[in-house]
Amino acid sequence: MIIALTGIMGSGKSSVGRELRALLSCSYIDLDDYIEAKEGCSINSIFAEKGEAAFRTMEADCLRKIIDTHNNTDTLVLSLGGGTVTNPDSARLVHDRTFCIFLTAAPETVAERLSAEASTRSGLAADSRPILHGAHTKADIAARISDLLSKREASYRAASRHIIPTDSLSQSEIAETIHSFIGNNSFISSCHPK
Numbered sequence: 211m212i213i214a215l216t217g218i219m220g221s222g223k224s225s226v227g228r229e230l231r232a233l234l235s236c237s238y239i240d241l242d243d244y245i246e247a248k249e250g251c252s253i254n255s256i257f258a259e260k261g262e263a264a265f266r267t268m269e270a271d272c273l274r275k276i277i278d279t280h281n282n283t284d285t286l287v288l289s290l291g292g293g294t295v296t297n298p299d300s301a302r303l304v305h306d307r308t309f310c311i312f313l314t315a316a317p318e319t320v321a322e323r324l325s326a327e328a329s330t331r332s333g334l335a336a337d338s339r340p341i342l343h344g345a346h347t348k349a350d351i352a353a354r355i356s357d358l359l360s361k362r363e364a365s366y367r368a369a370s371r372h373i374i375p376t377d378s379l380s381q382s383e384i385a386e387t388i389h390s391f392i393g394n395n396s397f398i399s400s401c402h403p404k
C-alpha cells in the first residue's frame with residue numbers, strides 16, 4: 211500500500227513522512243525530492259526556468275511513475291507537494307490508488323513553522339518555495355497560505371480518506387497518530403494500487 215500525505219506547504223508532509231518511514235520501517239519518497247533528482251535541478255530553478263505549468267506536468271508524470279511502479283506487497287510513505295492534487299488527474303490517482311491523509315493546519319501555524327524552518331536555514335521560507343516568493347513577513351506568509359487554502363482545500367479533501375488536524379501536535383506526535391491509526395484500521399492495507 212501507499213500512504214500519501216497531502217496538505218499545504220508547512221503542514222508537515224515531509225518531516226512527518228520521514229518519521230513515519232522510521233516507525234513503519236518502510237520505503238519513503240518525497241515527491242519534490244524525486245522530481246529534483248530526476249530533473250537534476252531544484253524546484254526553484256524549474257519554476258524560474260520552465261515555469262509552473264512545466265513543473266506541474268513533471269510533478270504529475272513523476273507521481274504516476276511512482277504509483278505505477280510500486281508493488282502491492284510493500285508499504286511506501288509518499289509525501290506529496292503542496293500543489294500536487296490541484297491537478298485533477300493526479301488527485302484521482304492519489305484518491306484511487308493510495309490511502310491519502312490530509313494534514314490540516316491554520317495559516318498562522320504554517321507561517322510559524324515555515325519561519326522557524328527558514329531561520330534554521332538562514333533564509334526566508336520563500337527562498338526555497340517559489341509559491342511564496344514576495345512573502346517577506348510571517349503576516350505575508352499567513353495571508354498567502356490562507357489564500358492558497360481557500361483555493362485548494364476542496365482538492366485536498368477530495369483526494370484524501372482521512373484528515374488529521376495538526377495545529378497542536380509536534381511532527382513526532384503527528385507521525386505517531388498516523389502510525390496508531392494505521393495499526394488500528396486493517397482495511398487500510400486493502401488500499402492497493404490497482
Ligand code: S3P
Binds near residue numbers: 220253292293340
Ligand atoms: C508547492 C509546494 C512545494 C513544491 C512546489 C510547489 C505548492 O512542496 O511542490 O514548490 O504549489 O504548494 P511542499 O508543500 O512540500 O513545500
